[in-house]
Amino acid sequence: MSGELLGVIWDERFNKISFSHPMIRDISLQRIKKFKEMLDNVPRIIIIKPEEANEDDILEVHTVSYLEKLKEVSNEEFIGFLDGGDTVHYPGMFSDILLVLGSTFTGIKYLKFLEKVYIPLGGFHHSLPDRAMGFCPINDVALGVKTLLKEGKRVAIIDVDAHHGNGLQEILYRDPVLKVNIFGYDGKFFPGTGRLEERGEGKGRCLNFNVGLPLDSGDDSFEYALRMLDLVYEYSPEYLVVIAGVDGHRNDNLKSLNLTTNSYLNLGIRVERLRKRLNAKVLSYGGGGYGPYSSLCMISFLYGLQGVNKRDEKPTQSKNEDIKKTKDVVKTLFFEGFTHCL
Numbered sequence: 001m002s003g004e005l006l007g008v009i010w011d012e013r014f015n016k017i018s019f020s021h022p023m024i025r026d027i028s029l030q031r032i033k034k035f036k037e038m039l040d041n042v043p044r045i046i047i048i049k050p051e052e053a054n055e056d057d058i059l060e061v062h063t064v065s066y067l068e069k070l071k072e073v074s075n076e077e078f079i080g081f082l083d084g085g086d087t088v089h090y091p092g093m094f095s096d097i098l099l100v101l102g103s104t105f106t107g108i109k110y111l112k113f114l115e116k117v118y119i120p121l122g123g124f125h126h127s128l129p130d131r132a133m134g135f136c137p138i139n140d141v142a143l144g145v146k147t148l149l150k151e152g153k154r155v156a157i158i159d160v161d162a163h164h165g166n167g168l169q170e171i172l173y174r175d176p177v178l179k180v181n182i183f184g185y186d187g188k189f190f191p192g193t194g195r196l197e198e199r200g201e202g203k204g205r206c207l208n209f210n211v212g213l214p215l216d217s218g219d220d221s222f223e224y225a226l227r228m229l230d231l232v233y234e235y236s237p238e239y240l241v242v243i244a245g246v247d248g249h250r251n252d253n254l255k256s257l258n259l260t261t262n263s264y265l266n267l268g269i270r271v272e273r274l275r276k277r278l279n280a281k282v283l284s285y286g287g288g289g290y291g292p293y294s295s296l297c298m299i300s301f302l303y304g305l306q307g308v309n310k311r312d313e314k315p316t317q318s319k320n321e322d323i324k325k326t327k328d329v330v331k332t333l334f335f336e337g338f339t340h341c342l
């Protein structure tokens with residue numbers, strides 16, 4: 001068992017915040033509520049109440065006109081969409097956005113005293129500088145990473161989710177931060193980005209790694225993809241920013257991958273091992289999750305971080321050709337590493 005405390009950012013308002021499409025809004029809210037109920041099972045938790053961010057903080061990544069738009073729709077009396085039909089806006093949402101962003105800043109503040117922090121409602125990795133996308137009105141992770149970079153910290157991102165973190169990748173594409181993205185991919189599945197050849201530019205050259213798993217991949221492929229964490233070790237970051245999105249579970253309503261809680265437990269175990277070896281700090285997020293197992297997957301990730309080896313499901317296996325594809329992708333990226341990308 002590892003001895004360190006895990007700070008969990010929590011505000012009762014989280015029970016009522018969802019930026020998801022109305023059809024899955026209830027599932028999103030249930031997920032957060034159930035997570036909090038199950039949190040007592042995780043050892044050495046300390047609850048931290050977040051402070052709201054200031055609106056100017058948003059401008060570090062987003063445009064002035066987009067900030068104005070967020071404030072404007074928040075003042076409207078009706079519910080609508082911020083984008084083509086995924087991300088909702090509702091009366092008073094701007095204050096919720098500031099609370100979500102403030103959770104990241106509060107987390108970073110507490111990492112001066114703690115080794116690891118988890119933000120259940122966070123990891124909005126689709127949002128772009130001038131628009132919302134995929135249930136994500138602002139990019140809280142990019143804003144957090146920019147803060148750490150400004151403090152001169154060496155940062156690595158491990159972005160695990162059923163969907164590629166297109167916004168996070170785009171915003172940090174030219175920044176000196178390592179990005180390892182593990183997600184479901186067939187070239188068409190939302191958001192459609194995440195090609196192997198997207199390796200970063202400028203100061204971010206060779207620092208972006210996209211491990212697209214074939215749709216319907218099981219725990220074995222995911223486990224293989226986690227070998228990418230050896231590259232993270234080599235990069236030697238001071239901060240590990242981890243999105244542990246749980247929508248890759250086999251029972252998720254936005255079904256794409258065929259993972260079980262084992263994958264999230266293993267992710268937590270591997271991140272904790274890495275943290276100890278690097279003596280790094282961990283800022284982690286709940287990411288996406290829209291199914292009956294979402295809360296348990298989140299808790300499984302925390303079990304991994306806190307040294308509880310509790311397995312609730314039988315591991316799943318991928319088709320032979322799919323695990324071969326994953327192995328080829330990982331081997332290619334390892335071969336290219338930090339220097340051999342075009």
Ligand SMILES: [Zn+2]
Binds near residue numbers: 245288
């Ligand atoms: Zn997702």
